[in-house]
Amino acid sequence: MVLKYISQPFLLLCLLVGFSPSHGLAEKLITADNPHIRYMGRVDLSKPGQAGVSWPGTQIDTVINGGELGITLDDQYGKNYFNVFIDEDWHTPIVIACEQGRKTYWISRYLSAGKHRVTVSKRTEGEEGRTLFVGFNVADKGKLFAPPKLPHRKIEFYGDSITSGMGNEAALYSGDAELAEKNSFMSYAAITGRKLKADYRLISQSGIGIMVSWFDFIMPQFYDQLDAVGNNETAWDFSLWRPDVVVINLFQNDSWLVEKRLNPVPSDSERINAYKAFLSSVRHKYPSALIVATLGSMDATRKTSSWPGYIESAVASLKAEQQDNRIVTLFFPFEDYGQHPRVFHHQRNAERLSAFIAKKMNWKM
Structure with missing residues (x-):
């Protein structure tokens, strides 16, 4: 993937941001509530003229003309950080490095004549804060046109830093914490969504667990929010969007933290029951979805780990109690790499998951 980073200082030097265009073109802002702007993900549209974007992988789509x-x-x-893709060139994003406050980031002053599809994707996640998308700036005579419709297939992912893509663009064995190297678009979840031609959503947060997290809230308190910035009072209306498939990739952080942060330390049965309770909650929200309970590819799936077994026991118990055969398991193997998976790990896991879901759902890839 070729990356082109832009930020306000770079644009001042290279794209004349902040100056009137010297080539005589005027420009206008088309606001976020324009009917030709399409959103994929949980987006807060409660205020006129803007869209609140906080979850990783959230996408904004339109078609423009005007140069x-x-x-x-x-x-x-x-x-x-945001990816901007022009004309579905998914391998060459222009990356916006946001500054605090309201800014206009010029992607191009010289687009070729005709229509161009524009796709904006949030690379980072709720812990980096929310972004208000105000709108697209186009030439004075430019217009927006309807983008392609969202796919009919729907997949929702619940996860932690792995699902968010933390550190996935970092070099092998380097640190994982650089925000510029976190790219949800290249996580196994987003890759799977695209492989299966699905409308997908990433409900994920680095450091989160089912019983314990690196902070003071857990996924059962978090997954029902409209806004992804911390544990808050916003509420998502689950009736608005019902996935065909739900993928749950959690318990990695629990595996690290239960014995360090919980007192008393939960027993095996308590760990199983905690996972089962979350499964039950998801099933209540989505009675007919296929639920894929997965884990990995970090060290919670190493050969000596008990955590996949807890998930298998929780799934088996719930299936037996509810006669529910639409809950299945699939684990990503630990590849003796202790840091966050890199893009090539995500690609391999997306191949595994996509083939698994396609077979279970009888979907053509």
């Missing part, structure tokens, strides 16, 4: 493209964002902390 110019800018994107106006209002970022909470100045920590978020």
